[in-house]
Amino acid sequence: MLIFELSSPGRRSHLQAPSCAPEPTDIPAAYLRVKKPVFPEVSELQVVRHYTTLSRKNFSIDTQFYPLGSCTMKYNPRGVHQLASLEGFLQHHPLTPVSHSQGYLQSAYELQTILAEVTGLSSVSLTPMAGAQGEFAGVAMIRAYHLSRGDTARQEFLVPDAAHGTNPATAVMCGFKIKEIPTDKSGDVDLEALRVAVGPHTAGIMLTNPSTLGVFERQIREIAKIVHAAGGLLYYDGANLNAILGKCRPGDMGFDVMHINLHKTFATPHGGGGPGSGPVAANDRLKPFLPIPTVGFDGKHYRWLNEKDCPQSIGRLSAFMGNAGIILRANIYARLLGGEGLCRVAEYATLNANYLMARLKQAGFTLAFPDRRASHEFIITFKKEAKTFGVTAKDIAKRLLDFGVHAPTTYFPLLVPECFLIEPTETESKQELDNFVDILITILKEAEVSPEIVKQAPHRLPVRRLDDLKAARELDLKWRE
Amino acid sequence: MPFIPHTEDDVQAMLDTIGVQHINVLFDEIPENLRIHDLNVIESGLNEMTIARDMKARALKDGGLACFVGAGAYEHHIPAAVWQITSRGEFLTAYTPYQAEASQGTLQLLYEYQTMMANLMGLDVSNASLYDGASALAEAVLMATRANTGAKEPRILIAGNLHPHYRKTVETLVRPQGIVLETLAYDEKTGSIVRERLPTIQHQDVVALIINQPNFFGGLEDVDALTDWAHEHQALVIGVVNPIAMALLKEPGSWGKSGADIACGEGQPLGIPLASGGPYFGFLCTKMEYVRQMPGRLIGRTVDQEGNIGFSLTLQAREQHIRRAKATSNICTNQGLAVTAATIYMSLLGASGLADVAKASHANAKALCDGLKAVPGIRLRFNAPFFHEFVIECPCAADVLVQALLKQGILAGLDLSILSPELSRCLLVCVTETKTKADIEVYVDAVKQALLNISSATTV
Amino acid sequence: MHTVPQELSYTTTHEWVRIENDIATVGITEHAQSLLGDLVFVDLPTVKKGLAVGDDAAVVESVKAAADVYSPINGEVIEVNTALSDAPELINQDPYGAGWLFKIKIVGELPLTLLSAQDYQSMLDEEL
Known part of the structure; x- marks a missing residue:
């Protein structure tokens, strides 16, 4: 039932808005709206009941194990949410003079400092509103750097074939051509191919480390040397930062600029697809190009740094200063954990991933990279099962939902056929992981004995498999009476 | 450990299954010269109670103003x-x-x-x-x-x-x-x-x-x-x-x-x-x-x-x-x-509720605008119908007015001198449905008083 | 096994070409459409557009994938299959007939990169 279908003409929740507001007399009639928009006409109870009911049709971290690879679906502490929602923060207008913004500014400044320490890079701007915008900022900074030196020949960006789809999309948004770099059999970047690819046209390379294949790129220093020697710079996609907190730092690996997904590593809620936040960190070479505004501190007061302070900045990315509420949450989370707690994040995320990987291997599942350590995530492939039983990774993913577990990331990275990318995160217990293994074993047995159960899954959710073809061919994007 | 559920026994059992002695061994693919061993430069962790006190104090510093700034972000009542x-x-x-x-x-x-x-x-x-x-x-x-x-x-x-x-x-x-x-x-x-x-x-x-x-x-x-x-x-x-x-x-x-x-x-x-x-x-x-x-x-x-x-x-x-x-x-x-x-x-307000918010915001903005136009020295900068925001020109730099009203807990508007020098005496003011007749009167009085103070200061 | 009509030429990127005098008709092969699955949208080139071998000429889109169609020939687009905008499924149903994409007036020599039906078939066999 849609909210519109609960509607009755003339019903409304009077208490929500001032009633009896006068009709405007000083606006020309030609400027006014003639017909009211079609909105639901419902009571407050109907709204509350409708959306509460809808919420219960969702899987979420609060209700289910959610091992979605590359998304770091860890527990989002409630205390953090509550403190970021304090009245004083919520009613604070973004254009309030700094004299009355010191609470927020201090929190943002502290987070800049913490992120610089964690990444091994000198400066941070918190303004990008999501990982993809952080990527844009970083690549645009590299572009601005080359242009500032009059080096206009650098028109190519290198992207490994295993990269997140945002990487090539971002580089194109920044005006670059893409050159794909292949991956070798053990999951590392093919160095020979890289040596051939770099040159005076190379603006830079975008890398994730650990890579999207769930393994640490062991030759990273060599890669940095090759790219830097050719005059290019290195961009680090921070999607997998959770794996290395306190263990190693992108700045030490040779990266010049990176983004951090606060909604992954710093446990801010994903909100059903956002808001995220993608701060960007840079070394001294790229610092002048950071997006504005950033926060400065003179030892006494905090203030915004803008165009005047950073004349070479790539500019603004949002109307105000990014997703401030997420920045507050990340600050609170980082200070709750402290330096020692942040190190534990990588340790236990890695322990969980390697344990789960070992258990699944013992149970007869096929690992994509059996000779490698898992980082905070790893890949299994159902290529064998697809051939033998006709049951695909998608089928198994849907069947997992029946058992009350969110499916891992499927069919990514594209290089591994019929794959699951599994990221348990540090906040899951051993029991939960053991339970997950038991469920997968059960499903594998089903695939062998009665594959139709798996192929037709899910059976126990609010809907069965959806007709995506109909959705795309007969576009229904808006309800009509 | 905050948010990490593992007991010592869990950890031991998990390491045994993996076949390693210690968690740190799991990082052995990271080249040794890249390894760091702690993040002690970052302060030690706080508990929820301590951080709650700290954040409440910060929130208090930022809150409490009567907001008459819009400029792209608007205060409305949220059910x-x-x-x-x-x-x-x-x-x-x-x-x-x-x-x-x-x-x-x-x-x-x-x-x-x-x-x-x-x-x-x-x-x-x-x-x-x-x-x-x-x-x-x-x-x-x-x-x-x-x-x-x-x-x-x-x-x-x-x-x-x-x-x-x-x-x-x-x-x-x-x-x-x-x-x-x-x-x-x-x-x-x-x-x-x-x-x-x-x-x-x-x-x-x-x-x-x-x-x-x-x-x-x-x-x-x-x-x-x-x-x-x-x-x-x-x-x-x-x-x-x-x-x-x-x-x-x-x-x-x-x-x-x-x-x-x-x-x-x-x-x-x-x-x-x-x-x-x-x-x-x-x-x-x-x-x-x-x-x-x-x-x-x-x-x-x-x-x-x-x-x-x-x-x-x-x-x-x-x-x-x-x-x-x-x-x-x-x-x-x-x-x-x-x-x-x-x-x-939008579901709670419906089309008529939303229209009421719009009309009330407009009526309040109109009321404040009329009140301010009656203050000697203040004039409306642009002669056009407006929705819930308008620009006034002050006899002084707009920032002077902003600072004066800030002292009375009022966020008076956005000083437009940031835009161009010719708007240096201009203030962009917004009123929504959240303001009462009394709020509007307080604002107008505060402006009157501020201008009086300024002119007496210049006379002296 | 997918059909590979003998009388057509092919590319390594799974386009087929029918050459009649100085006009080339272009589509995607039965193998290509089966890889993509049910098609939901086709973005065709504009008539009169000049194309060189390897240029992006069209985009075919299924529910979960999209693929570029590259021009196998140098020339100018003279006609596009407008029926596809309402019925992209024609490509699935009849890839070598009603599912054609566009026609090009050939300029210059035919490129040497075109494959015979036999060569294309062996390429497919190798992929499997």
Whole structure:
């Protein structure tokens, strides 16, 4: 039932808005709206009941194990949410003079400092509103750097074939051509191919480390040397930062600029697809190009740094200063954990991933990279099962939902056929992981004995498999009476 | 350990299964010269109680002002039910609805949002949100450039009375594409874009015209005339609008003879708190013919294999995870939670409630404007009808007034000297439905008193 | 096994070409459409557009994938299959007939990169 279908003409929740507001007399009639928009006409109870009911049709971290690879679906502490929602923060207008913004500014400044320490890079701007915008900022900074030196020949960006789809999309948004770099059999970047690819046209390379294949790129220093020697710079996609907190730092690996997904590593809620936040960190070479505004501190007061302070900045990315509420949450989370707690994040995320990987291997599942350590995530492939039983990774993913577990990331990275990318995160217990293994074993047995159960899954959710073809061919994007 | 459930026995059993002695061995693929061994430069962890005290003190420093600033972020009353429901863990802690069967709550809500937002704008289709109003405009510019294939060069006309931060955001995000932004001067007297002063252009010279309703000064534009002018020159029309205002003012789909082609803007007024500037959400609506050029996620209604109605992400082939380098945008995450709040907000208010908020805001702004015009030395800067924001010119630097009212707990408005020297005595003031008659009187009295103090100071 | 009509030429990127005098008709092979699955949208080039071998000429889109169609020939687009805008499924149903994409007026020599039906078939066999 849609909210519109609960509607009755003339019903409304009077208490929500001032009633009896006068009709405007000083606006020309030609400027006014003639017909009211079609909105639901419902009571407050109907709204509350409708959306509460809808919420219960969702899987979420609060209700289910959610091992979605590359998304770091860890527990989002409630205390953090509550403190970021304090009245004083919520009613604070973004254009309030700094004299009355010191609470927020201090929190943002502290987070800049913490992120610089964690990444091994000198400066941070918190303004990008999501990982993809952080990527844009970083690549645009590299572009601005080359242009500032009059080096206009650098028109190519290198992207490994295993990269997140945002990487090539971002580089194109920044005006670059893409050159794909292949991956070798053990999951590392093919160095020979890289040596051939770099040159005076190379603006830079975008890398994730650990890579999207769930393994640490062991030759990273060599890669940095090759790219830097050719005059290019290195961009680090921070999607997998959770794996290395306190263990190693992108700045030490040779990266010049990176983004951090606060909604992954710093446990801010994903909100059903956002808001995220993608701060960007840079070394001294790229610092002048950071997006504005950033926060400065003179030892006494905090203030915004803008165009005047950073004349070479790539500019603004949002109307105000990014997703401030997420920045507050990340600050609170980082200070709750402290330096020692942040190190534990990588340790236990890695322990969980390697344990789960070992258990699944013992149970007869096929690992994509059996000779490698898992980082905070790893890949299994159902290529064998697809051939033998006709049951695909998608089928198994849907069947997992029946058992009350969110499916891992499927069919990514594209290089591994019929794959699951599994990221348990540090906040899951051993029991939960053991339970997950038991469920997968059960499903594998089903695939062998009665594959139709798996192929037709899910059976126990609010809907069965959806007709995506109909959705795309007969576009229904808006309800009509 | 905070948020980590492992007991010592768990850890031992897990290490035994893996076949290693210690957790640190698991990092042995990281070259030794890259390893660090602690993050002790970052302070030690605090407990929830301690940090709560600290954050409460900070929040206290930032709160408590009576807000008369708008300029792109607006204080409206948010019904209690909005965030009570939005903060449910099932909305708060879910991810992007990739597994449709396990995300029907979020997906259906987004479909309802798309319906309400498209209806509010009078257009065929809305996406499931973008980051904020300014970046939504940048995406609209990129979209128009893809959609208007007939245009001779990627040239965009952009109203000079647009929010300056929007203008700058667009510059940052579209500059690498070689798109040329050309500013249209606003009329000195009205602050609006006047058709008579538009540049002489040939057919198909420009991709699109960007206009805003209301404009940055709060004033209203003759959107019909501007839309028709653009369409006569085969340019698309991008309308940047305040969604609350659209409950009262003519919706983009009805502008001129054939309607704006793209409407976008800041969704924050629809139930999202000011919160230091975010998270908010950007909205973007268009006509059906341009749907494939649209950036961001779209939810479609379909059926499952038994014929039951269900919802799923659709037209995904436009997106980065499939199209990679050829995607319509690099956007993946949007602002789902803010949209959840906005959908609940719009459902609670309904069309007439939203119109009431718009009318009350307008009436309050009018009342304050009238009160201020009666104060000697204050005059209204632009002579044009306005929605809930207007510009006053003071006999002193605007900042002097801002500082004086700040002392009385009033955030008086935005000092426009940041825009241009000729606006150095100008203050952009906003009033919404949240202010009472008494609040407005206090503001006017405070201004009177401040001006008196200034003139007596100068006399002495 | 997918059909590979003998009388057509092919590319390594799974386009087929039918050459009649100086006109080339272009589509995607049965193998290509089966890889993509049910098609939902086709973006065709504009008539009169000049194309060189390897240029992006069209985009075919299924529910979960999108693929570029590259021009196999140098020349100018003279006609596109407008029926596809309402019925992209024609490509699935009849890839070598009603599912054709566009016609090009050939300019210059035919490129040497075109494959015979036999060569294309062996390429497919190798992929499997």
